[in-house]
Structure formats: structure tokens, C-alpha cells
Amino acid sequence: xxxxxxxxxxxxxxxxxxxxxxxxxxxxxxxxxxxxxxxxxxxxxxxxxxxxxxxxxxxxxxxxxxxxxxxxxxxxxxxxxxxxxxxxxxxxxxxxxxxxxxxxxxxxxxxxxxxxxxxxxxxxxxxxxxxxxxxxxxxxxxxxxxxxxxxxxxxxxxxxxxxxxxxxxxxxxxxxxxxxxxxxxxxxxxxxxxxxxxxxxxxxxxxxxxxxxxxxxxxxxxxxxxxxxxxxxxxxxxxxxxxxxxxxxxxxxxxxxxxxxxxxxxxxxxxxxxxxxxxxxxxxxxxxxxxxxxxxxxxxxxxxxxxxxxxxxxxxxxxxxxxxxxxxxxxxxxxxxxxxxxxxxxxxxxxxxxxxxxxxxxxxxxxxxxxxxxxxxxxxxxxxxxxxxxxxxxxxxxxxxxxxxxxxxxxxxxxxxxxxxxxxxxxxxxxxxxxxxxxxxxxxxxxxxxxxxxxxxxxxxxxxxxxxxxxxxxxxxxxxxxxxxxxxxxxxxxxxxxxxxxxxxxxxxxxxxxxxxxxxxxxxxxxxxxxxxxxxxxxxxxxxxxxxxxxxxxxxxxxxxxxxxxxxxxxxxxxxxxxxxxxxxxxxxxxxxxxxxxxxxxxxxxxxxxxxxxxxxxxxxxxxxxxxxxxxxxxxxxxxxxxxxxxxxxxxxxxxxxxxxxxxxxxxxxxxxxxxxxxxxxxxxxxxxxxxxxxxxxxxxxxxxxxxxxxxxxxxxxxxxx
Numbered sequence: 001x002x003x004x005x006x007x008x009x010x011x012x013x014x015x016x017x018x019x020x021x022x023x024x025x026x027x028x029x030x031x032x033x034x035x036x037x038x039x040x041x042x043x044x045x046x047x048x049x050x051x052x053x054x055x056x057x058x059x060x061x062x063x064x065x066x067x068x069x070x071x072x073x074x075x076x077x078x079x080x081x082x083x084x085x086x087x088x089x090x091x092x093x094x095x096x097x098x099x100x101x102x103x104x105x106x107x108x109x110x111x112x113x114x115x116x117x118x119x120x121x122x123x124x125x126x127x128x129x130x131x132x133x134x135x136x137x138x139x140x141x142x143x144x145x146x147x148x149x150x151x152x153x154x155x156x157x158x159x160x161x162x163x164x165x166x167x168x169x170x171x172x173x174x175x176x177x178x179x180x181x182x183x184x185x186x187x188x189x190x191x192x193x194x195x196x197x198x199x200x201x202x203x204x205x206x207x208x209x210x211x212x213x214x215x216x217x218x219x220x221x222x223x224x225x226x227x228x229x230x231x232x233x234x235x236x237x238x239x240x241x242x243x244x245x246x247x248x249x250x251x252x253x254x255x256x257x258x259x260x261x262x263x264x265x266x267x268x269x270x271x272x273x274x275x276x277x278x279x280x281x282x283x284x285x286x287x288x289x290x291x292x293x294x295x296x297x298x299x300x301x302x303x304x305x306x307x308x309x310x311x312x313x314x315x316x317x318x319x320x321x322x323x324x325x326x327x328x329x330x331x332x333x334x335x336x337x338x339x340x341x342x343x344x345x346x347x348x349x350x351x352x353x354x355x356x357x358x359x360x361x362x363x364x365x366x367x368x369x370x371x372x373x374x375x376x377x378x379x380x381x382x383x384x385x386x387x388x389x390x391x392x393x394x395x396x397x398x399x400x401x402x403x404x405x406x407x408x409x410x411x412x413x414x415x416x417x418x419x420x421x422x423x424x425x426x427x428x429x430x431x432x433x434x435x436x437x438x439x440x441x442x443x444x445x446x447x448x449x450x451x452x453x454x455x456x457x458x459x460x461x462x463x464x465x466x467x468x469x470x471x472x473x474x475x476x477x478x479x480x481x482x483x484x485x486x487x488x489x490x491x492x493x494x495x496x497x498x499x500x501x502x503x504x505x506x507x508x509x510x511x512x513x514x515x516x517x518x519x520x521x522x523x524x525x526x527x528x529x530x531x532x533x534x535x536x537x538x539x540x541x542x543x544x545x546x547x548x549x550x551x552x553x554x555x556x557x558x559x560x561x562x563x564x565x566x567x568x569x570x571x572x573x574x575x576x577x578x579x580x581x582x583x584x585x586x587x588x589x590x591x592x593x594x595x596x597x598x599x600x601x602x603x604x605x606x607x608x609x610x611x612x613x614x615x616x617x618x619x620x621x622x623x624x625x626x627x628x629x630x631x632x633x634x635x636x637x638x639x640x641x642x643x644x645x646x647x648x649x650x651x652x653x654x655x656x657x658x659x660x661x662x663x664x665x666x667x668x669x670x671x672x673x674x675x676x677x678x679x680x681x682x683x684x685x686x687x688x689x690x691x692x693x694x695x696x697x698x699x700x701x702x703x704x705x706x707x708x709x710x711x712x713x714x715x716x717x718x719x720x721x722x
Contacts, residue, residue, distance in 0.1 A: 033086070033130050033142040036077040036108075039063050048144060053229065055236045060147035062229065062236075065118050067150075067177055071097070074111045076128065081106040084131035089141070092116070093124050118148045119179050119226060147236065149228045152177045156206065156220065156243050163193070163210040163249045165256050173197075173204040182223040182238075192216040193247060210249040218245050254297075254346045257282055257337070263392065266324050267354045274308070274321040281316045282337070282345050285309050292338045295328060299341040304328050304351065307337060324351050352412075355393040357432070357439050359386035374446040375430070377537060378423030378499055382416055383443065385432075390415045397443070398431040421445070423499070423536055447540055448501035451577040451586035456503070456529065458487040461562075461593060468575060468589050474646065476596035481562040484553035484571060484593065494535035502541060503529040504581040507573065509556060514568035514647055520559040526578055527551070567597045568647040594646055600639040604655065606683075608633055608698050611661070611715035615704065630664040633657065633698075633717070635681060649685075656680045659702065659713070677702040677711065693718075 037048040039061065046063040053062050063072075078086050086109050088100045097112040115121065124146040155174045163169055175181055181204055184197045193216050194209045208218060220243040227236045257280040264275060290308045294301030308321040328335065328351040336343040363369045363382040375381050380403065385395065391412050397419055405418040421430075421443075430443040458465040461477065461484045468486075486507075493500050505527040511519040530546035531538060553571070554561045562571060571593040577586025608631045637655030642648045659677045679702030686694050696717045703710055 031079050033078060033128055034076060034144070035079045036075075037061065037126075037144055038075045039146075040073040040075075041065055041069050041071075053147065053234055053236055055145075055147050055227070058145060060145045060236075062147040062149050064149050064151070067119070067179070070115045070118065072113055072115065074100075074113055074126075075108055076100070076110075077108040078106070078130065087129045089127040089129065091125070091127070093121055115148075118150075121148060121226075124148065148226055149236075150177060150180060150226050151228055152180045152224050152240065154181060154204075154222050154240055154243065156245055158245060158247075161245070161247045163208065163216075163247045165210050165213060165249060165251050167256075168207055168209045171206045171208065173206055175204060178202065178204050180224050180226055182225050193218045193249070195220065197222070208247075210247065213249050213251045216247050216249050218247060219243070220245075254336070254343055255282065257345045257347045259347055259349050261349060262330075263350050263352060264322065264324055265354055265389075265392075266327055266351055270322075270324050272323070274323040277307070277320045277322040278313065279307070279318050279320050279347070281312065281318050284344065285318055287311060291344075292341075293347075294336050294338060295333050297336050297343045301336070302326060304335060327351050327353055352389040352392060355387070355389045355434055357385050357387040357390070357434075357441050360384070360432075360441050361386070362443070373442065374444045375419070375421050376446060376448045376499070377421055377425050380418060380420045383419050384409070384414055384416045385441070386414045388412065394435045395439075396433045396436075398433070399425060399427060400430055400443075419443075426540075447537060448499040449582060450500045451582050451584065452493050452500040452503055454575060454587050454589045456489045456492045457505070457575055457589070458489060459591060460485050460487070468591060471589075471591055474570075474592045474594050476594050476643075476646070478596045478598060481565070481571070481593060481595065483562055484573070486551040486553075486575075488529050488547060488550075490529055490532040491534045493529070494531040494537065496536065499535070499537060501531070501537070502543070502546075504578040505529060506576050506578045507551070508576075509553065510570075510572045511557065511560065511565065512570040512572065513566060516570075519565075519569070520557055522556050524551075524556065526581075565595055567595055567600075569595045596643075596646075597641055598643070600641065600649070602637055602639065604633075604635050604637045604653075606633045606635070606696070606717050607631065607664075608659065608713075608715055608717040611698070611713050613661070613711050613713045615707065616710040616712075630662075630718075632660040632663040633679075633681070635679075637683075651685050653683045653685065654681075655683070675707060676705045677713075678705065679703075679713065681713075683717070 034048065039046045041063060044064065046061060048061050051062055052059050054060070055062075074088075076086060076088075085102065085106070086100060088096065088111065090096060094113045094115045097114055098110075100109045100111045102109050115124075126144045126146065127141050128144070129141045153176050156171060157174070158171050173181075178199070181197070181199075183199055187196045187207075187209065188194045192210065192212045194211065195218060196207045197220075198205055198207070206220070210216065222240045222243065223238050224240060225238075227238050229235065230237055259280075260278040261275070264270060264277075269275075287309050290306050292303060293305040293307055295304050296302075304326045305322055305324040308323070310319045310321060312318055328349075330348045330350055334346045334348050337345040337347060359371075360373055361369045361371050361384045362373060362375060363384070364375075365380065369384065382405075383397075389412055391410060393415070395415070395417070397417070400422065401420045403418040403420050405416075409416040425445060428445050430445060432439050432441045432443070453469065455467045455469045457468045459468050459471065460466070461481050462479060465487055493503060507522075507524040507527060509520075509522040509524075511521075513519060526545070527547055528543065528545040530541040530543060535541070553573075554563075565571070571591075573591040573593075574588065575591070576588035579586055611631060635655035635657035637653045639653050640650045642650055657679065659679045659681075660674070661677060662674045679700050681698050681700035683699075684697045686696075697715070698717055699714050701710065701712045
């Protein structure tokens with residue numbers, strides 16, 4: 001029994017070992033999709049296998065670029081060309097000019113792409129996918145992270161190296177790629193020479209402010225926006241070599257005293273009670289004494305503020321009360337602390353009026369600045385605030401979103417905000433606050449009121465409802481027009497992408513007879529069509545003036561209804577937007593209905609002359625008679641209208657009636673036969689409608705009453721039109 005169990009145990013162990021090895025093989029990581037990748041800009045190529053550096057603890061393919069370089073050629077070699085086509089995912093960082101195309105049977109792929117603003121690119125990468133990879137593993141993407149690097153230089157060459165304590169001076173910096181220099185708009189603190197770096201009109205400027213006299217060295221440690229590689233170990237760095245410049249700092253004739261506040265607001269509290277100010281100890285200050293502050297060194301200057309010294313502090317500074325009376329900007333001049341009209345010290349700080357808005361204007365997309373404060377739901381507008389000391393304001397627009405914009409204007413006199421109004425805003429007024437306090441200014445929310453194409457207006461006059469915009473030109477209608485009914489489809493006015501608002505329409509109605517004479521004229525103004533519940537703004541369109549139901553023409557006509565109009569009468573209806581309700585031209589649609597008739601019945605009296613007749617019977621009766629004299633014909637005739645023209649008859653008629661042959665005998669033969677015939681005649685008339693005298697042709701057959709014989713007749717006639 002033990003041998004039998006041992007014989008069964010060995011195959012089981014082998015099976016378990018095989019399953020473990022198979023599971024381990026299945027858990028092995030899939031090989032990378034890419035064997036090699038190269039990126040060529042201008043004439044330089046960068047390879048994934050050779051040009052890789054660590055950035056933020058991850059490998060990146062670096063490539064150098066110069067300002068203006070944006071196009072690149074990409075070559076990619078997959079690990080397994082037979083695993084399927086290689087794909088490059090699209091990204092907002094670049095535009096694929098040529099799709100990824102296999103070359104040499106798929107051994108490698110090539111494409112052209114254009115980068116978008118390499119100077120501002122962050123987290124740039126290329127993501128590749130393949131349906132399957134070697135070994136049958138599930139498809140997975142491979143991300144190649146890119147690191148654009150550029151060489152940047154920065155130089156400081158001052159023409160004058162002499163500075164004065166407390167006096168700001170500006171120098172221009174030169175660089176081969178100024179946009180790649182990171183700005184430092186805030187002042188440094190606690191150095192012999194404080195500095196800050198900004199850009200004005202594309203020029204880098206270095207602002208310096210010396211604090212101590214003597215020979216002082218300014219050390220500038222600039223940073224770049226895009227990194228570069230060090231020459232020795234090819235490490236990624238953003239720090240440019242330090243710039244050192246020696247300056248000779250001299251003391252001012254008057255000692256400069258720094259203050260702890262660079263901004264003071266001129267308001268009622270600061271004018272009467274004053275604000276606390278910590279000032280450098282001037283050594284000759286007397287406590288509990290008031291000093292005058294003016295903006296000029298000479299006597300008789302304007303009073304800017306008063307300084308009252310309270311007590312000394314342990315850090316060799318003085319605690320003071322400052323009462324301000326006038327505004328001042330540091331860029332205008334220094335402030336002189338005077339005792340008995342004699343300048344003792346100089347200082348400088350800004351005295352600004354309280355932030356106040358004096359004007360508001362709005363610019364809608366694609367338009368100009370307007371002084372109106374109205375905005376529409378769902379739109380993005382630029383709002384310009386004008387006033388004083390606006391840079392210090394903390395403005396807030398109620399219930400709307402302020403969109404960051406690079407083109408925003410910001411100054412003490414004007415600031416511009418790009419505001420996005422929610423499409424579902426439920427307020428009529430958007431308040432503008434400053435630091436939680438009302439400014440007294442607001443944006444008025446007004447519903448869109450733009451003319452929509454008139455395809456939402458439907459019309460029926462005996463057929464199915466059709467949009468009025470599809471009825472162009474005269475419409476010939478050969479049945480009785482019982483009524484003309486206008487209906488409206490308010491669900492097509494507003495859409496999620498575009499709002500139009502209420503539609504104000506004017507209906508002009510005219511009816512004319514067949515000769516064009518006016519029968520009646522009516523005008524209906526300000527028919528209001530409101531978008532229905534499908535619109536996101538439907539609750540705000542509720543109005544008692546909104547049109548409910550259809551508009552019937554016969555309810556408006558008083559002289560003659562549509563079903564009482566004669567043949568070939570016209571109903572002319574003009575539907576247009578009420579222009580007084582809109583700031584842009586509206587739409588106009590004209591509907592012209594013509595009461596068409598196919599046949600006209602009339603009793604016609606004419607004078608056939610020179611008829612040629614042939615009687616049917618025996619003997620000489622079969623011969624043609626001589627041309628008769630003037631006859632008299634009274635016929636009930638049918639005339640036929642041209643179906644393609646308005647009120648135009650065809651040149652032929654068919655009728656039946658009586659013909660008095662030789663009724664007016666003008667021949668010399670006194671025995672000319674006269675007779676009365678019952679006839680069916682066809683006549684052909686000239687097509688000219690303006691002829692007064694016409695000569696129609698007659699052809700027909702009939703029955704002679706006196707002779708009791710059938711006969712045929714043919715000949716001309718005389719027609720007179722009055």
C-alpha cells in the first residue's frame with residue numbers, strides 16, 4: 001500500500017511544480033513597447049537610449065530647443081513589429097502634423113508634430129499604444145516623458161555703479177531668452193542691497209534698493225522657467241550662475257528713515273485719529289512732539305502728513321502716530337520730515353485714497369466697451385472698473401465665476417475682470433463687493449433678446465403646418481381658403497448652446513382683389529413668443545404677454561373673410577421682428593397666397609363675321625355656302641387659366657349657345673339666307689391682354705332650326721374689349 005501511494009505522489013508533485021512555473025511565467029512583466037525613439041529638431045536628433053536624464057526622480061528624454069523651435073520629426077521603433085500597429089495618443093501639448101506612419105514593414109514609424117509653446121510646457125510626454133505585444137500579454141501603453149531644455153544667458157552691465165541709501169535704481173538685464181527668466185516681483189529682505197526682478201515691455205529690469213553705505217556687492221541668483229543641463233554631469237538644474245556686481249553706496253545728505261508700512265490709506269480715521277507707524281530712530285527725535293511731513297525739501301511745501309512721536313522701542317526704532325492729509329506716491333518724490341520748516345530726515349511710503357469705483361463698463365464677446373451694466377445668462381464678458389486705488393481692492397462678483405485672463409488690465413485707475421455668468425443664474429442683480437463691503441455697483445442680469453430665424457413660426461391654410469420660412473414666392477392655391485392659421489413652436493427658440501430669449505413679432509396683413517386694389521390692411525404689433533419649458537431659462541420668461549395658442553387670420557379681418565374673397569384675390573402677410581425690441585436687425589418673411597382658379601365660366605356675346613358653313617344633307621346642301629355676313633353669337637363659354645401664371649387665360653375657349661347667322665346682312669344679295677343655329681363652338685383668341693379690338697377664330701358645329709339640318713362652321717369674328 002505504501003509503494004502505491006508513493007507512486008501516485010510523484011506525478012502530483014510534478015503537476016503542482018508545472019502549474020507554479022506556468023503561473024510565474026504569466027506574472028512576468030511584459031516587455032516595453034518601444035525599442036528606440038528619436039526626436040529631431042532642426043538638425044539635431046535626440047535618442048531615448050542616449051539622451052535620458054533623471055528629473056523629479058523619473059527618467060526623461062531631454063531635447064534642446066531655441067526660441068521659435070516648435071516642429072519636430074518623431075521616429076519610433078517598436079520592440080515587436082508584428083504585434084500590431086503602433087499608435088500615438090493625442091495631447092493638448094502638441095499637434096500631430098502627419099499621422100504615425102509605418103516604414104520598412106513596420107520596423108519603425110515616423111511622424112511630424114508641432115509643439116505648443118515649449119517655453120510654458122509642463123509635464124510634456126508622448127503616450128504610445130499597441131493592440132498586442134510579444135508573448136501574448138495584454139496591451140498596455142508606454143509613456144515617454146519629455147524634458148525640453150534650453151540654454152539661457154543673463155548679464156548685468158551697469159553704466160553707473162553709484163547708489164544712495166534709500167534710493168531705488170533700475171538697471172536693464174540682457175538675455176538671449178528673456179522669457180525663460182523667472183521673475184521675482186517681491187523685494188528681498190535684510191540684504192545690503194535689496195532687489196527685485198520684473199519685466200516691462202519685454203525687457204528685464206533689475207530694481208535695487210541699497211540699505212547700507214560703503215562698497216557693497218549685489219549677488220543675484222536668477223532662476224529659469226525651463227531647465228538646462230550642467231556641462232559636467234548633465235544634471236537638470238534651474239539655477240543660472242550667480243551675478244555679482246559691486247556698487248559704491250553713499251549716504252544721503254539727509255538720513256533716510258525706513259517705515260514698517262509702505263501703504264497708508266487716506267480716510268477719515270487716518271486723518272483724525274491716525275495710524276500707528278514704526279520709524280527708524282532719527283537720534284534727534286524728541287518724544288511727544290509733532291513733526292511736519294512735506295513732499296519738498298524747501299520751506300513752504302504742501303502738508304502731506306503729521307508725525308507724532310510716542311515712545312522708543314528696544315530695536316532702536318520709534319513708535320509714532322501718523323495723521324495723513326494728502327495723497328502721495330513713492331515714485332513722485334521723497335517725503336521730508338521737518339522741524340520748524342527745516343528738513344531733518346527723509347522717508348518714503350505711499351498714501352493712497354480709499355478704494356472707490358467711479359465707473360463701470362462692460363464688453364461682450366466680439367463687441368466694444370459700453371457704459372451699460374447689463375449681462376446675459378451663460379455668456380462671458382469683460383467688466384472694467386474705473387476709480388481710484390483699485391489695485392488695493394479685493395473685489396468679489398456675487399454668484400459668478402471670474403476667469404483668469406492674461407490680457408487683463410490692472411492699474412490704480414482701472415481693473416478688468418473676465419466674468420462668466422452661469423446659464424442658470426436666478427438673480428437679476430450681481431452685486432460687486434470690496435473686501436465684503438458693498439461698492440454700490442452691480443451687474444444687471446437681462447435675458448437674451450436676440451432675433452431668432454423665423455423657422456419657429458408655422459402656417460396652415462388648408463394643408464399640413466409648414467414653417468413659414470419654407471414658403472417663398474407666391475403660392476397658388478386652387479381651393480377655398482377657409483382660414484390662415486399661424487402656430488408657433490417655442491421649443492426650437494432656445495438651445496443649450498445658444499439662447500435667444502423672447503421673440504417680438506409684427507404681423508402686417510393685406511388683402512387685394514384680382515386687379516391689385518386694396519381690400520383691407522391690418523397690423524398686429526408685439527406678438528410675444530416665449531421659449532417653452534425645454535429652455536434652461538424658461539422660469540424667467542414667464543409673462544402675461546406671451547402668446548398662447550394660434551393666430552387666426554379670419555379673426556383679424558373685418559371687411560371680407562378669406563373664404564369670401566373672389567378669384568385671384570391675394571392675401572399678403574409679412575411676419576417680421578419688432579425692430580424696437582432689438583439692438584440688431586431682425587428677420588422678415590413674406591407670405592403671398594393667391595386664390596388660383598383653373599376654369600372660368602361666362603356668358604359671351606360676340607360677332608362672328610365671314611363664316612364659312614357647310615350643311616349636312618342631300619343635294620346642294622352638301623356644298624359650302626358663301627361667306628356670310630356679320631352674325632350674332634350668344635355663348636356660355638369656359639375659359640382656361642394658365643396654371644403657371646397668375647390670372648392669365650389660355651388663348652382658347654369652349655362654349656355652347658346660339659348663333660344668328662347673317663343677323664346683320666351687309667351683302668348686296670337680298671336673298672341671303674338667315675337662320676338660327678344651336679352650336680358648340682371653340683374659339684381661339686390673341687394672347688395680348690392689352691388689345692381693345694381682337695379678331696378671334698371660331699370652329700364648331702350645330703343644328704339649323706329653320707332648315708332642320710346639322711352644319712359645321714368656321715370663320716373669324718370681331719371682339720371688342722371695353
